[in-house]
Each structure stands twice: as structure tokens, then as C-alpha cells.
Amino acid sequence: MTLSNVDLTNCEREPIHILGSIQSYGYLLAILPDTYSIVHASDNIADLFGISADQILGQPLGSIPAKTDLSVNALVELLNVGRRSGSWDSMNPHQFVINEKAWNLITHQHNGLIILEWEPVGDHNPLRNQQLIAQALTEVQASRTLTDLLQNTAQRVKKIIGFDRVMVYRFEADWHGHVIAEAKEPHLEPYLGLHYPASDIPRQARELYKVNLVRLIADATSTPSRILSQPDWPEDRPLDLTHSVLRAVSPIHIEYLNNMGVQASMSISLLYRGELWGLISCHNTIPRFVDYPARQAAKFVSQLLSTALEFRKDEEDQSNLLLYRQHGQYIHEQLLIDENVVQALTKRSHTILDLTKATGAALLFNNHIYRLGKTPSETDIRALADWLKASDTETFLETSQLAALYPPSEEFRDLGSGLLATVLSKELNEYVFWFKPEQIQQVTWAGNPDKPVTVGENGQERISPRKSFEAWTQTVRNTSEPWSEAEVSAVIKLREDVLQVITKQANEIRVLNQ
Numbered sequence: 460m461t462l463s464n465v466d467l468t469n470c471e472r473e474p475i476h477i478l479g480s481i482q483s484y485g486y487l488l489a490i491l492p493d494t495y496s497i498v499h500a501s502d503n504i505a506d507l508f509g510i511s512a513d514q515i516l517g518q519p520l521g522s523i524p525a526k527t528d529l530s531v532n533a534l535v536e537l538l539n540v541g542r543r544s545g546s547w548d549s550m551n552p553h554q555f556v557i558n559e560k561a562w563n564l565i566t567h568q569h570n571g572l573i574i575l576e577w578e579p580v581g582d583h584n585p586l587r588n589q590q591l592i593a594q595a596l597t598e599v600q601a602s603r604t605l606t607d608l609l610q611n612t613a614q615r616v617k618k619i620i621g622f623d624r625v626m627v628y629r630f631e632a633d634w635h636g637h638v639i640a641e642a643k644e645p646h647l648e649p650y651l652g653l654h655y656p657a658s659d660i661p662r663q664a665r666e667l668y669k670v671n672l673v674r675l676i677a678d679a680t681s682t683p684s685r686i687l688s689q690p691d692w693p694e695d696r697p698l699d700l701t702h703s704v705l706r707a708v709s710p711i712h713i714e715y716l717n718n719m720g721v722q723a724s725m726s727i728s729l730l731y732r733g734e735l736w737g738l739i740s741c742h743n744t745i746p747r748f749v750d751y752p753a754r755q756a757a758k759f760v761s762q763l764l765s766t767a768l769e770f771r772k773d774e775e776d777q778s779n780l781l782l783y784r785q786h787g788q789y790i791h792e793q794l795l796i797d798e799n800v801v802q803a804l805t806k807r808s809h810t811i812l813d814l815t816k817a818t819g820a821a822l823l824f825n826n827h828i829y830r831l832g833k834t835p836s837e838t839d840i841r842a843l844a845d846w847l848k849a850s851d852t853e854t855f856l857e858t859s860q861l862a863a864l865y866p867p868s869e870e871f872r873d874l875g876s877g878l879l880a881t882v883l884s885k886e887l888n889e890y891v892f893w894f895k896p897e898q899i900q901q902v903t904w905a906g907n908p909d910k911p912v913t914v915g916e917n918g919q920e921r922i923s924p925r926k927s928f929e930a931w932t933q934t935v936r937n938t939s940e941p942w943s944e945a946e947v948s949a950v951i952k953l954r955e956d957v958l959q960v961i962t963k964q965a966n967e968i969r970v971l972n973q
């Protein structure tokens with residue numbers, strides 16, 4: 460597939476690891492590991508070596524003229540060490556002075572070639588990076604809540620790389636993502652809390668971010684430099700840039716960045732058990748280069764977060780479970796003391812509303828409806844009960860898309876797009892309901908939705924986070940946040956407790972009547 464026939468509908472098929480160019484702030488050579496003969500060179504290599512790509516392609520490294528002050532011997536020696544040890548990473552970056560300017564060489568071996576990439580040395584201070592990392596470590600240990608931890612990490616990464624905006628972007632099970640923490644300059648509109656469809660970061664891009672954990676786009680306005688190959692190199696073996704640091708950017712993503720008013724972007728992968736669970740996504744309004752050591756420092760901080768986060772997440776899930784269990788315990792005690800279901804479930808200090816994260820709950824008992832929090836009307840609840848009675852639900856029903864099962868509920872989707880219901884008795888028409896609102900009602904568009912959008916090159920804005928957010932809202936109409944296992948198990952336990960009390964009472968009445 461060529462670039463010209465990639466469009467918004469087939470993003471996933473764009474072969475972004477073999478686009479055939481690099482970002483032009485750096486230079487690339489690919490050589491054969493045995494002879495060090497140059498197989499590929501970036502078109503801009505003349506700026507570095509004063510000799511065109513055509514002149515060195517197919518030649519050994521030694522053909523790079525001595526008039527540039529690159530010491531080819533030192534380079535060959537370095538490559539020999541790398542090749543012997545097989546561990547290229549430990550050599551990165553290696554500083555070379557070429558034409559009186561310092562360059563970082565980053566080397567790796569992939570698909571039978573050694574790939575050499577030179578990029579500028581920044582004015583970073585290694586000591587400062589170390590201090591920032593040390594502070595990050597302390598912070599991870601000290602952060603009290605998950606929100607604190609995420610927020611601190613965003614701030615820390617912002618300090619290291621100095622971008623205008625740093626977000627923690629988290630993927631959900633369907634690969635759509637949302638911004639769960641953000642550190643930004645005050646004049647930028649917030650993206651915190653916004654959701655984006657999976658297609659904004661297509662599958663093959665996510666795959667690459669699993670392998671190559673830092674992605675820097677230093678200048679989205681620059682023209683990429685083409686990668687040229689030695690004359691007899693087979694066309695069907697383009698240079699694979701999966702591990703490259705200079706890989707050029709998909710034109711579609713460049714359009715996205717333009718429409719967002721972003722000229723530099725950096726993403727750092729957050730992995731959990733080998734899977735991508737998020738990105739630290741950073742923006743700058745003007746081009747900005749982040750050098751290798753600073754990128755490594757930012758990566759290290761992200762890895763700290765990855766490790767800490769799952770641990771914290773488990774902790775939070777666990778504490779919710781305990782909390783719901785505790786409320787369930789109180790209600791159970793009330794049931795035993797009161798021997799009155801309505802009283803124990805709805806009138807005491809702990810009620811059925813405390814058992815889950817629902818925003819409303821209702822009890823239909825003895826033909827009466829008792830409502831707590833934000834629920835649909837009595838009429839709507841009665842109709843819902845009739846539908847439930849006719850359905851094949853015997854114990855409980857859990858859905859985050861009630862309207863798909865019961866279309867009339869669309870009328871009250873702002874109160875009950877999600878339903879958790881448990882059957883006390885179908886014969887007596889007795890149920891407990893928990894409601895969650897449509898998720899979209901809870902998600903805020905943090906910016907001003909009426910603000911005019913920037914117009915893309917072709918006269919209309921095709922892609923941007925704002926458009927994506929709108930698209931996402933369409934896909935999640937009539938959907939609530941999902942019910943967690945902790946919520947479902949609290950409800951099942953409540954059902955058992957209530958039925959136990961009711962059965963006991965029934966038995967007592969039977970004994971009395973004998």
C-alpha cells in the first residue's frame with residue numbers, strides 16, 4: 460500500500476514502520492553487520508558528512524571522507540564492541556563530535572542490519588535528570604491516592620522534558636482511551652477527563668509503542684528526509700524502522716497534530732504485563748527536541764508509574780470491595796435487628812445506595828416503591844419491573860446498556876443507562892434496582908465546545924481530539940460506566956441476606972399458625 464491510498468477509513472493498514480523516511484533533525488545509515496557496507500542512507504546525510512548519500516551507498520564505512528572530523532576508526536571500533544557483545548543498548552548514546560558539533564549516536568541491530576542514527580546533543584544537565592528521577596521515586600512512594608500519583612507523574616515528566624502539556628492517557632478494554640491526569644500551561648484548554656476512540660491511535664501504532672517505548676515527533680512542520688538504498692537493493696526489502704528513534708511520522712497523524720495546534724509531540728508507553736495500558740502523551744505548541752538522556756529519564760519515570768499503578772489500582776479495587784462488603788454487613792445486621800426489609804434497606808444510616816457506585820437505587824416491595832438518590836419515576840420503575848418479570852432473569856441482571864435490552868429506558872438514560880437489578884420474588888413482583896446514568900453525562904468536554912475549530916489544509920478539519928471526542932460520544936450513547944465485580948457481588952450477597960430474613964419470617968409465621 461502506498462501512502463496516497465491511506466485515508467481515514469483504513470488507518471490500520473498504513474505500514475508506519477516502513478514509511479521510507481526519517482525526521483530531518485537527525486541522520487541515518489544502515490550497514491551490513493559483516494562488512495559494514497552502507498546499504499541505506501538518509502538523503503540529508505550530506506549535511507553531516509559533506510558527501511551525498513549516492514556517493515557512499517554500497518561503499519564501506521571507510522568511504523566517509525576524513526575531512527569531516529568523524530573518526531571512522533573510532534566508529535568501527537565501537538561497532539566491533541557492540542557486535543561482539545550483542546548488547547547495543549548499553550552503548551547508547553555514544554557522543555561523536557562531527558564538524559565541531561556534538562552528536563549522539565544511537566545504534567541498534569534489526570532484521571540483519573546495523574542501524575546508526577545521529578541526533579543532536581541537547582543542553583540538558585544529566586545531574587538535573589538524576590535529581591528529577593530521585594524525586595519521582597520519593598513521590599511514587601508518598602502519593603496517597605492513585606489520582607495524586609498520576610498527577611505527580613505528569614508534572615514530573617513535564618519538568619524533565621519542558622513541554623506545554625503532559626497527559627496520562629489510559630486505554631480501556633475496547634482500546635478507546637481517556638485522559639486521566641494532566642499537567643499543562645494555564646492558557647491551554649484542558650483535555651482532562653476526555654475520551655477518544657480507539658482509531659485515534661491505530662492498532663499498528665500501538666504495536667510499535669509496545670516495542671519502542673518512546674516516540675518523539677520533534678517538529679511536525681518539518682519535511683522528512685527520504686531513506687535511499689544502494690542501487691541493487693531489492694525494492695521489497697524497505698528499511699524496517701520499528702526500533703528507530705528518527706522514524707518519520709504518518710501524514711495522517713501530522714494532520715491530527717496540525718489541527719490540534721501541536722508542533723512537537725512525545726509519547727512514552729506505559730506497559731503492564733507486556734500489554735500497553737496507556738501513554739504519557741506530551742505536546743508542545745512549537746517544535747521542540749528532547750535529547751536521548753532526557754527521553755530516557757522520562758521513560759524511567761513512566762516505568763515507575765507503570766509498576767506503581769497496577770499495584771495501586773488493585774489496592775483501590777480491593778478497598779472498594781471492602782467498602783461495599785462493610786455496607787452490606789451493616790445492612791445485614793439491620794435486617795436481623797429490624798426484621799423489616801423496607802426499614803433495613805432504605806431507612807437506616809446505611810442503605811442499598813451505599814452498596815455500589817450507583818447514583819440511584821429503588822426497592823419494589825409489597826407493591827410499594829422506595830426510591831433513593833437519582834432514579835427514574837415510579838411509573839418508569841413499575842414498567843421496568845413488569846419487563847423484568849416477563850424476562851428470563853431469575854436472580855440478577857447486570858447491564859451498562861439497558862436501552863439495548865429494554866428500549867423504553869432510553870427516555871430516562873440520564874438516570875438509568877446502566878441497571879443492576881436483583882429479584883427478591885417474581886411472584887410477588889419484588890425487586891431491588893440500582894441505576895447508573897449515561898456515561899456521557901458524567902464526562903465533561905472540558906473546553907469550550909463553541910470555540911471555532913482550526914481549519915485543515917483541505918478546507919475542513921478532518922481529524923483532531925475534538926472531532927474524536929464527538930465521535931466517541933456517538934459510540935457511547937445509552938451506555939453507563941460498567942458495573943464492577945465488587946458491586947455485583949455486594950448485590951448478590953444482599954439478595955441472599957434478604958431472602959434469608961424473609962424465609963425465616965415465613966417459617967415463623969407458619970409455626971405460629973400451626
Ligand code: BLA
Binds near residue numbers: 470638658726927
Ligand atoms: C499516533 N495518535 C497517535 C499518538 C497519539 C495519538 C498520542 C502517538 C504519537 C504522538 O505522541 O503524537 C492520539 N493525541 C492523541 C489523542 C490525543 C492526543 C487521542 O493528544 C488526545 C488528547 N489518527 C487518527 C486517525 C488515524 C490516526 C483517524 O485520528 C488514522 C487514519 C493515525 N495516530 C495515527 C497514526 C499514529 C498515531 C498512524 C502513529 C504515529 C507514529 O508514531 O508514526
